[in-house]
Every structure is written in C-alpha cells, then in structure tokens.
Amino acid sequence: MVSTKRQEAGAPANLDDLLAVEAIKQLKGNYFRYLDTKHWEAWRQLFTDDLRTDGTFFRTRRTTSS
Secondary structure: OOOOOOOOOOOOOOHHHHHHHHHHHHHHHHHHHHHHOOOHHHHHOOOOOOOOOOOHHHOOOOOOOO
C-alpha cells in the first residue's frame, strides 16, 4: 500500500478543484481587464442575466469644467 502525504489545508484536492481554481482566476482577470479598459459589453457578459444591484456601482460622476 502506498502512503500519501496529508493534504495541506486550502490546497486543491484533485483535478476538478484545480480546474475550478483556474476558472476563478481567469474570471477575476477578465473582470478587472474589462473594467480597466472600459470594455463594458464584455464586462457585462461576466454576470448572470438575473443580476440585481442598487445602482450605486453603475452611477457615473459628472464633472464640470470652469
């Protein structure tokens, strides 16, 4: 019988866990890339269609020039 090292807390357990972690990394990277580059349509596609918000995040600041 082969003995295995005890898995460290927080470490992915198997291939499915590793793939899930990678998917989250990709999503996070795309979220901030699209936000930073103001690629709004691609950014919006990261959310589900039933997204609900109070609107404060989507308000724009209007500035006036003197």
